[in-house]
Amino acid sequence: MVPRIFKVTGILCIAFVLAVGSLNAQWLEAPAESRSYQQGGTLYEPLMEFVYELESRTELMNVQKVTETLMGRDVVLCILSNPPIFSPADIDKTGKPVVLLVQNVHGSEVAGKDASMELMRDLVFGDLRPLLDKVVVLNVPTINPDGAEVRRRTNEQGFDMNRDYIKLESQEIYSLITKIINIWHPDIHLDSHHGGAVPYTLTFQTNMNPAGDKELMRFGNEEILSRVRAALRAEDYDGFWYSGGRRGADGVATWTPTSVEPRKQHVYSTLANMIGFLYETPGNSYRVINNGTEVVEIPREERYKHQVRGQYIGQRELVKFAAERGDDLKRVIGEAKMRAIELGNNDSDNDQIPIEYERVSKFEEDFWLRKEGGEPGEYELVRGEVHTLFVPTRTTTRPWGYHMPPQLAEVIPVLMDHEITVKQLTEPAEVEVEVYYAQDITHDEYFQGHYLTRVTAVKDTQTVQFPAGSFFVPTGQQKSNFLCYLLEPETNDNLVTWEYLNDFLSIRAPRGGEPREMGELVRVVGARGVRDTTLLVGVRTGVRDTTFFIQARRIAEVTQERPQRPSGQLIPIYRLMKKTNLKGVLVQSPNEYDKNRYIK
Numbered sequence: 001m002v003p004r005i006f007k008v009t010g011i012l013c014i015a016f017v018l019a020v021g022s023l024n025a026q027w028l029e030a031p032a033e034s035r036s037y038q039q040g041g042t043l044y045e046p047l048m049e050f051v052y053e054l055e056s057r058t059e060l061m062n063v064q065k066v067t068e069t070l071m072g073r074d075v076v077l078c079i080l081s082n083p084p085i086f087s088p089a090d091i092d093k094t095g096k097p098v099v100l101l102v103q104n105v106h107g108s109e110v111a112g113k114d115a116s117m118e119l120m121r122d123l124v125f126g127d128l129r130p131l132l133d134k135v136v137v138l139n140v141p142t143i144n145p146d147g148a149e150v151r152r153r154t155n156e157q158g159f160d161m162n163r164d165y166i167k168l169e170s171q172e173i174y175s176l177i178t179k180i181i182n183i184w185h186p187d188i189h190l191d192s193h194h195g196g197a198v199p200y201t202l203t204f205q206t207n208m209n210p211a212g213d214k215e216l217m218r219f220g221n222e223e224i225l226s227r228v229r230a231a232l233r234a235e236d237y238d239g240f241w242y243s244g245g246r247r248g249a250d251g252v253a254t255w256t257p258t259s260v261e262p263r264k265q266h267v268y269s270t271l272a273n274m275i276g277f278l279y280e281t282p283g284n285s286y287r288v289i290n291n292g293t294e295v296v297e298i299p300r301e302e303r304y305k306h307q308v309r310g311q312y313i314g315q316r317e318l319v320k321f322a323a324e325r326g327d328d329l330k331r332v333i334g335e336a337k338m339r340a341i342e343l344g345n346n347d348s349d350n351d352q353i354p355i356e357y358e359r360v361s362k363f364e365e366d367f368w369l370r371k372e373g374g375e376p377g378e379y380e381l382v383r384g385e386v387h388t389l390f391v392p393t394r395t396t397t398r399p400w401g402y403h404m405p406p407q408l409a410e411v412i413p414v415l416m417d418h419e420i421t422v423k424q425l426t427e428p429a430e431v432e433v434e435v436y437y438a439q440d441i442t443h444d445e446y447f448q449g450h451y452l453t454r455v456t457a458v459k460d461t462q463t464v465q466f467p468a469g470s471f472f473v474p475t476g477q478q479k480s481n482f483l484c485y486l487l488e489p490e491t492n493d494n495l496v497t498w499e500y501l502n503d504f505l506s507i508r509a510p511r512g513g514e515p516r517e518m519g520e521l522v523r524v525v526g527a528r529g530v531r532d533t534t535l536l537v538g539v540r541t542g543v544r545d546t547t548f549f550i551q552a553r554r555i556a557e558v559t560q561e562r563p564q565r566p567s568g569q570l571i572p573i574y575r576l577m578k579k580t581n582l583k584g585v586l587v588q589s590p591n592e593y594d595k596n597r598y599i600k
């Protein structure tokens with residue numbers, strides 16, 4: 001724990017003093033600067049000492065505790081604005097754009113957090129200060145302090161937290177979503193990492209999953225990242241797409257991105273109507289100078305300095321962009337939200353949402369690659385294909401909404417954590433819906449405590465009776481793109497993927513074992529207990545006697561009694577295609593108490 005009242009420990013070196021107006025502000029050396037960038041990433045205590053010292057010297061920055069890690073370290077949010085603000089309520093309706101910077105999610109990837117210390121200092125004391133008149137900057141200096149302390153990728157629970165954006169099982173990402181993103185609704189959301197290809201100083205990517213809003217993606221790619229690259233070149237560096245290039249057996253050079261599942265931050269962000277960016281800092285053993293025309297070596301002892309500088313330039317440009325083009329930025333975000341609402345609410349436009357996609361070459365461009373057969377350090381500029389476009393290969397019509405039976409109460413808190421609006425029927429409804437039958441269920445890949453589940457499904461149209469207490473998720477809401485991805489069972493990142501529907505889909509034992517018997521399913525569900533949320537929802541709707549596992553069994557029985565239906569197992573997420581009058585009320589989060597479930 002770092003005491004709120006800072007005591008000078010000597011770790012911090014106050015290099016020189018600047019009087020700024022009447023604030024009696026003092027210039028502070030950031031932690032990495034004070035060590036001349038010789039010891040790599042700053043560890044938790046000196047980092048937080050700097051944060052609290054900076055906060056104590058300026059009124060333009062406030063620090064809020066967001067959560068506490070398993071090892072007892074605070075994860076904090078720094079709020080920077082002029083005039084100072086404490087909450088989103090302080091930004092009026094015509095308010096400033098909000099830029100959220102999140103550092104260090106992979107504990108061993110550190111240049112971004114050190115860069116952000118210098119950036120915050122320059123925003124409150126330096127030449128960047130005027131930007132705070134026009135933009136709110138939110139910075140999480142480290143979202144993974146436990147991992148960072150031992151230079152480990154994961155948090156203390158072993159989660160790769162940049163794969164946790166669907167299931168929110170780490171308290172850090174859960175808190176980031178529910179206590180920062182759902183509260184502040186940032187326009188830009190950056191995650192900083194170490195990766196990418198030398199000789200570039202910074203590599204970057206914004207969302208490319210075709211399920212995202214096209215204009216958001218175009219804006220991030222074309223308007224913002226082009227500026228970031230120009231800013232890097234202006235300081236005699238260069239930047240390029242994440243992740244890297246290679247020559248194929250045919251000699252053709254291609255540059256490829258990372259995969260685009262929404263479990264990753266920059267993809268999630270864009271599906272959730274922010275412009276998400278991934279910044280990756282390569283090794284910086286070389287750099288590109290002279291406006292992209294020449295590569296020179298960087299001495300080992302200077303590499304971290306350049307890594308930090310690359311992140312600084314990239315993060316500063318996001319803040320500058322938001323300050324200078326805040327109206328455009330907010331308009332683009334606002335229109336994306338309105339488009340999502342309109343597309344979902346319109347039940348006759350037949351608009352298509354992607355279920356599967358593939359990566360294609362977007363354009364040819366020059367980039368630096370290691371010279372073929374050359375010495376280490378020899379680079380050549382080659383013309384190659386840059387694969388930064390993904391196009392749908394299979395789509396389905398966006399439904400007007402999704403019905404779910406009361407037994408799916410277990411997943412409602414997950415939806416609500418993602419700020420998805422859910423209704424609950426107060427009277428039964430008989431409606432025609434599209435139903436999925438899973439014909440093939442596999443979960444061969446084990447990842448982060450889950451057997452990632454994939455289904456191949458066929459659709460059928462049925463008239464189904466939904467009892468009072470059933471759930472309905474309208475797609476005419478701003479998170480439409482994200483919620484469709486989450487509820488369509490055949491995407492590569494949905495509720496089925498992360499085993500939320502295992503109690504309804506007959507579970508094959510891992511590695512090709514026999515399917516589990518229903519008795520075993522009941523035992524598994526029983527052992528897990530009826531979750532609090534199920535009980536709470538049950539109490540609210542008067543279906544208290546309906547226990548979870550008995551309902552699971554009933555669903556299975558009903559399915560078996562219908563030989564005329566497609567073979568396979570019914571997936572209890574039903575697509576309602578046409579506008580229908582339904583009697584229901586919006587669900588208030590049944591687990592409000594749960595928001596602090598990770599804080600003891």
Ligand SMILES: [Zn+2]
Pocket residue numbers: 106109192193194195
């Ligand atoms: Zn990383």
